[in-house]
Amino acid sequence: MNFRSPSRERRSSVLSIRPFRRLWIATSLSSLGDWLSLVALASLASALAGSGAAAQYSAVGGVWLSSLLPALVLGPLAGAVADRLDRRVNMIVGDILRAVLYLSIPLDLSIHFANPLTWIYVVQFVASCASLFWGPAKDASVPNLVPPGKLEEANQYSLFTTYGTAPIAGIVFSLLSLVSRALEGISHYFTTNPVNLALYFNAATFVVSALTIYALHEIPKRQFSTHISAPSVAKAIWEGWRFIGRTQVVRGLVIGMIGAFAAGGVVVGLGQPYIKNTLHGGNAGWGVVFAAIFVGLAGGMFLGLRILNGFSRRRLFGLSIVSAAIPLALIALIPNLVVTVVLVALLGACAGVAYVTGYTIVG
Incomplete structure (x- = not known):
């Protein structure tokens, strides 16, 4: 029974609600693990590809492709399937599965049960599929944990946590890389496998997230159903593309956003070999640059319309x-790590302003 007065309940943060706070902690850890895996596996794939620049860029691109392909293929259907499963079990299984998958990568590097680069792509693809089912289960659980008046605030916390952990993942990876470098003098293991410490930390985030969800009994069970309206999902996708095609403003916004985020994608997708080989920043430098682009993105989204109102x-x-083209061109012209970090943040800010402005125009 809740003995707090209505006015006090309105003033208190949604994080004061214990079940939602636990779900928020699990979301933070799970999202941190997702982002950290991208940073770590991009670095590992580049190292496994050899010394050729083309091979390194292709290897890093493969990591991003295996991360994004599940969303393109299964994205709309995953939500429909996840809604018919037990949400709590869905999230626990998803976290444990991702923890086991990421732990298998250092194991493969030790006993070589599969081609290391191929196994990275398989792990990332399956882990991304698990994330697709984890997210809708989490979103559907929020309304059961907070009162209607707090739902908007709860959704804002969830959205911020999902993307706000990206720069944290970059910083964590940089710190773990420095720790691995310091441990090289103690153990040869950290010399040959400098990314393994980040992968162990990554798996630990999913294990703790699973334990947090396991202790969260307030999530209601969902009765299992085998009926999935796939035609309606496909129809919704088709109608969405038709709407974009016949609406000039929306079509222009979509094309513009593709251009804006393509600029950021160049840095994220091709940045690791450039920072490692040209700027000699190593894994720590790559983590800082990854964090910088998302810090800039958040700054552009939050401050853009306020400053340029x-x-x-x-x-x-x-x-x-x-x-966004200006800092991207300067990054190629000025081979300096500190300058690159600043320019990447500016690039992210431009993309953030474009995103929030486009969203406002549509709204």
Whole structure:
């Protein structure tokens, strides 16, 4: 029974609700693990590819492709399937599965039961599939844990946690890389496998997340059903593309956003070999650059419209996309790690302004 007065309940944060706080902690750990795996596996894939620049870029691109492909293929259907499973069991199994998968990578590097680079792609693909089912189960559980008046705040916390852990993952990877380097003098293991410490930490985040969800009994069970309306999901996708095609404003926004995030994708997808080989920043430098682009993205989304409130929304949208080309070009022209970190943050800010402006235009 809740003895707090209605006014006090309105003033208190949604994190004061114990069941939601546990779910928020699990979401934070699970999201941190997802982002940390991307940073760590991009670095590991580049190292396994050899000394050729083309091979390294292809290897890192394979990590991102195996991460994004499940969302493109199974994204709409995953939500429909997850809604018919026990949400709590779904999240626990998803966390444990990802922990086991990421622990298998250092094991493969030791006993070689599969081609290391191929196994990285398999692990990342399956782990991304598990994340697809984990997310909808978490989102569907939130309304059962908070009162209706707190639902908007709870969703804001969930959204911020999902993407706000990206820069934290970059910093954590940098710190773990420095620790691994310090341990090289103690054990040869950290010399030959400098990314393993990050993978162990990554698996630990999923284990703790699973334990947190296991202790969260307030999530209601969902009766299992084998009926999934796949045609309706496919129809929704088709209708969405048709709407984009026949609506000029939305079509322009989609094309513009593809350009804005393609600029950020160049840094994220190709940055690791560039930072390692050209800037000599190592794994620690790669982690800092990864964190910088998401810090800039968050800054652009949060401060963009507040600072540039006098601009026309459509002009600001186009200006932010064009402006993203400037720091991207300077990154290629100025081979300095500190300057690159600053320019990457500016690039992320431009993409953030473009995103929030485009979202405002649609709204």
